[in-house]
Amino acid sequence: MFNSPIKFAQPPKIxxxxxxxxxxxxxxIGSHAVDQLLAAGYRVRGTVRNKQRCAWLELLFEARHGKGQFELIEVPDLAAPGAWDVPVQGVAGIVSVAGCAQLFIEDVDKAVEEDIKAFYGLLDAAKAEPAVKSFVFTSSAWAAWTPDPNVPTTVTDESWNDKAILMAEDPNLSDQEKGIAPFMAVKTKVEQACWRWVEREKPAFTFNAILPDTVMGPILDPKNQSASTAGIVRNIYRGGNLGALDVVVSQWFVDVRDTGRLYVAALNLDVTGWRVFGCAGRFSWNKVLDILKSLYPEKKDFVELADYGWDQTDTQTEKPLALLRAVGQEEWTSLEQSIKDLAESFLSA
Incomplete structure (x- = not known):
């Protein structure tokens, strides 16, 4: 199913x-955003903190999309004054993916302050660049709710993860009890701050946010990219450390390629103010294990898992599915396909 080409239902705004x-x-996520934008027919300027360490990106995208389509530039300090003045020059759209990457955070206020400074710098630079027509911000589904398989929840565009903020700020909870609530709190507060900037500054460009949940799907360059969620699936396959299964509980998933296509579609929205959930369907690690067993029946040493339950959250899938269809993809990539392609990518490294 995923082999459907990117085909715009309407002439793209950009x-x-x-x-x-x-x-x-x-x-x-960022590499797949680049990949899908290039596949759609755009040129891409990608930023990284260290260009020398990420030179493999230029080779990767030249091999996949030809010469002259991808440009790599270095922004070592995202929050430095003027850091974004040069990167935004001449761009028609911005997909903002870089941000807080540490899952376990000791100082929420510091992390929020650093991220807001970086994003405000990027937004200010975008506002000053007349060519920019669209800005797509990457948040997280965790900015809207805390997944809990034991609690039925309804999530809407107006949902915010107040629970995570309260937990992160509770002086009576230990770091272990807080878990990843501080990370969720940072994601929540930073997204809210960006919306406040939009309300205050009223930029000429459209501003919309993508909120992916647990991201599955293939790694474009498994020899050079860190494992991310793929590391959990890899550990289930190989019988490695499974502690992350208690942290990233049963919830919704999205294939990273679908996320990339959401960016392509969201860049071309004529409306502003959308929060688009990247939520293709529910998953559990037990289901992931079952898929791996069916894919590799010759492997007899899979470690059985405890019952991790099944998500009971209802969230909005109509809006993101409409965006996928606007770029020629009728349905979400299935969990089975996503795990298959993910496993093949890490086994090829």
Whole structure:
């Protein structure tokens, strides 16, 4: 199913061939954002903190999309004054992916302050660049709710993860009890701050947010990219450390390629103010194990898992599915296909 080409249902707002900025181009999500934008017919300028360490990106995208379509530039300090003045020059759209990457955070206020400074710098630079027509911000589904398989929950565009903020700020909870609540709190507060900037500054460009949940799917360059969620699936396959299964509980998933296509579609929205959940369907690690067993029946040493339950969250899938269809993809990539392609990518390294 995923082999469907990118085909716009309507002429795109940003003409094909235009230059798009993608921050954090070396990560799992960022690299697929670049890949899908190039596949759609755009040129891409990707930013990384260290260009020398990420030179493999230029080779990767030249091999996949030809010469002259991808440009790599270095932004070592995302929050430095003027850090984004040069990267935004001449770009028609911005996909902002880079941000807080540490899952376990000791100082929430410091992390929020650093991220807001970086994002406000990027937004200010975008506002000053007349060519920018669209800005797509990457948040997280965790900015809207805390997944809990034991609690039925309804999530809407207006949902915010107040629970995570309360937990992160509770002086009576230990770091172990807080878990990843501080990370969720940072994601929540930073997204809220960006919306406040939009309300205050009223930029000429459209501003919309993508909120992916647990990201599955293939790693474009498994020899050079960190494992991310793929590391959990890899450990289930190989019988490695499974402690992350208690942290990333049963919830919704999205294939990273679908996320990339959401960026392509969201860049071309005529409306502003959308929060688009990247939620294709529910998953559990037990289901992931079952899929791996069916894919590799010759492997007899899979470690059986405890029952991790099944998510009971209802969230909005109509809006993101409409965006996928606007770029020629009728349905979400299935969990089975996503795990298959993910496993093949890490086994090829």
């Amino acid at each position: 003409p094909l061939g235009s230059l798009i900025l993608v921050t954090g181009a070396n990560g799992l």
